[in-house]
Amino acid sequence: MPSADTGGRSVLEGAFGLLAAVEHAQVAGLTRLAADCGLPKxxxxxxxxxxxxxxxxxxxAGGYRVGPKMFSLGQRWEPHPGLRPAAREPARRLAxxxxxxxxxxxxxxxQTLVVDWAPSAPDDTRDRLRDEVTWPWNTAAxxxxxxxxxxxLPLGPLPATWQREAxxxxxxxxxxxxxxxxxxxxxxxxxxxxxGGSPVAALCVVTDPAHRLDRLADVVQRAGRTISARLRGGAL
Known part of the structure; x- marks a missing residue:
């Protein structure tokens, strides 16, 4: 990696590299972070x-971790303008x-990147899944x-059954x-x-095997149509 002293772009690369290293390590000291990024201490x-x-x-704790500004900025990110406000109330009702x-x-x-959650019951054991932001691409979403x-998409080798499933x-x-x-x-x-009709995100319901997924799908599709109509500026 180029030295962060060699130009404006390299400074940005160095800063973002450090951010990625801090995020990966969760908490790390200067020596490790510098080594991970190939930067002088x-x-x-x-x-x-x-x-x-x-x-x-x-x-x-004697090192560095991700700061609150990154959390604040991350909470504002969305893959399509207006997705969060369009989905908030229909997702809450669906939950x-x-x-x-x-x-x-x-x-x-x-990968599947979780943009937002509408939780179910507070003591639901599935709530532990909220701690995971990224999942393999082959989630339902x-x-x-x-x-x-x-x-x-560049996903690497796909299962032999994928074309039929898709x-x-x-x-x-x-x-x-x-x-x-x-x-x-x-x-x-x-x-x-x-x-334009292209998918910009997915609405997903997380439940247990006792539920009939085929029946649940109808309810999820109705909520999805409501959110999509909001994204297109149509009637709710």
Whole structure:
């Protein structure tokens, strides 16, 4: 990696590299972070202290961790303008009606990225899943987005059965996860579309195997149509 002293772009690369290293390590000292990023310790220290001043990083337990500014900025990110406000109330109602967790997700670097959650009951053991922001692409939410993606996304080798499954997802407009990733957890997901008809995100309900997913899919699809209409500026 170029030295962070060699130009404006390299300074940014160094700063973002340090942010990524801090996020990966959760808490780490200067020596480790500098080594992880291939930076001189003096350069890493200067950049980290600037990031501390900006609130992007904070000092913790003799090292550094991600700061509150990054959390604040991350909470404002969304894969499509207006997605959060469009989904907030329909997702909340869906969580109330189904008694399940409801999530809004997008595809990011070949993974399922959770943008927001509408939780179910406070003591629901599935709430532990809220701590995970990224999941493999083959969640129900990821599958419904990959099936509708064009051009083909760089996901690496796909399962031999994927083409047939993707066709079924496109035909019905819904994808399922029957304990494929987490034991005791099932999911139903539908695409959320904006102008042009391409999926920009997915609405996903996380429940348990006792629920009939086919029946649940109808309720999720109705909520998805409401959110998509809001994204297109149509009637609610």
């Amino acid at each position: 003096t350069t890493a220290y200067r950049l980290l202290e600037q990031l501390v001043d900006l609130g992007a990083v904070e000092r913790f 109330q009606v189904t008694g399940a967790m409801v999530g809004v997700s997008a595809l990011w670097e070949g 990821g599958k419904v987005l990959v099936a509708g993606a064009h051009p083909r 066709e079924a997802i496109r035909d019905r407009g819904v994808a399922f996860d029957r304990e494929e990733l987490v034991a005791g957890v099932c999911c139903v997901a539908v695409p959320l579309t904006a102008s």
